Amino acid sequence: MEKPCLFGADYSVYVRIARLALLEKGVEHKRVPIDIFAEGGPSASYLERHPFGRIPAFEHDDFRLYETAAITRYVDEAFDGPRLQPVAPRRWARMNQIVSIADGYLYPHLVWGIYVERVSKPATGIAADEERIAASLSKAAISLAALSDLIGDAPWFCGPELTLADLYVAPMFDYFLMTPEGREMIGHHPNLESWWAHIAARPSVGMTDFSKLQERHA
Ligand SMILES: N[C@@H](CCC(=O)N[C@@H](CS)C(=O)NCC(=O)O)C(=O)O
Missing domain, CATH: 3.40.30.10 (Glutaredoxin)
Incomplete structure (x- = not known):
């Protein structure tokens, strides 16, 4: 093969x-x-x-x-290797729910509405659209509160094991946390801060680190 x-x-x-x-x-x-x-x-x-x-x-x-x-x-x-999808139906459904939250709400708001406006556009001389940032910040607050509820006290979004849910949210948070608004907002959710510290330390996340890139879009 x-x-x-x-x-x-x-x-x-x-x-x-x-x-x-x-x-x-x-x-x-x-x-x-x-x-x-x-x-x-x-x-x-x-x-x-x-x-x-x-x-x-x-x-x-x-x-x-x-x-x-x-x-x-x-x-x-x-492929062989650690499973990235829970077997238990409810944990598996939770993983799919979080992936859907990432696609539907995190990507458009944390990445495009906040990171691209606050960091990418000004880096190329284009002014940030403050109205768009403000609208996305209110959506981001809802997303972070929902994710904070869903993770609770667990180390990963679907319980004791890393799943695709964590792998979806991490790159979106990484861009979001490059903005001052993102860093301020995650401070309201200590469980998400501790999840971020946990996932950011994984070798896979370090090997794909956006902050080492020259060209950044989204
Ligand atoms: N639904 C697609 C989304 C992929 C996607 O939006 N990728 C972005 C880059 S992160 C892209 O290709 N954007 C180009 C564009 O919007 O024209 C997937 O899950 O693969």
Whole structure:
């Protein structure tokens, strides 16, 4: 069997989630750089692989896949290594709920509404849209309160074991915590602060650290 291959850019939240799953499983893989924000957009050959022109895309032997939810679950099922999805139905449902919160509320607000506006745009000379930041901050407050309730006293979002829920939330928090608003807001939730300290110390998270990147988008 060939090593699986991940297509994408290191600055991408979703590419990082897929890499975190591969690294946590201990799956050797190849990486092919694709910059979807490059002038002219993705190439025709990449659009054949991912008709929506997003990253990541994935290939294992002749099996092609896109959408991070599908990639990470395939990686978990198809390879040896620690399970990243709980077996118990309620914990598994909780994992899916948190992944959905990350896709639906964290990515648009913590990453695009706050990090991109506060950090990425000003870095390229574009003024931050303060109204958009303010609107996203009120959504972020709801998200952090919900995540704080869901994690409770557990070390990880779904209990004693690291799951895909943690791997989804971590890259989104990483960008969010690069903003002063993000650092202030997490201070209201000591359990999320301690979760962040716990996950940020994992080798997989260090190996995919956004702060070491030259080019940062989202
Ligand atoms: N639903 C997709 C979302 C992937 C996604 O939005 N990736 C971003 C980078 S983090 C992207 O490709 N953005 C390009 C664009 O919006 O045109 C997934 O789960 O893989």
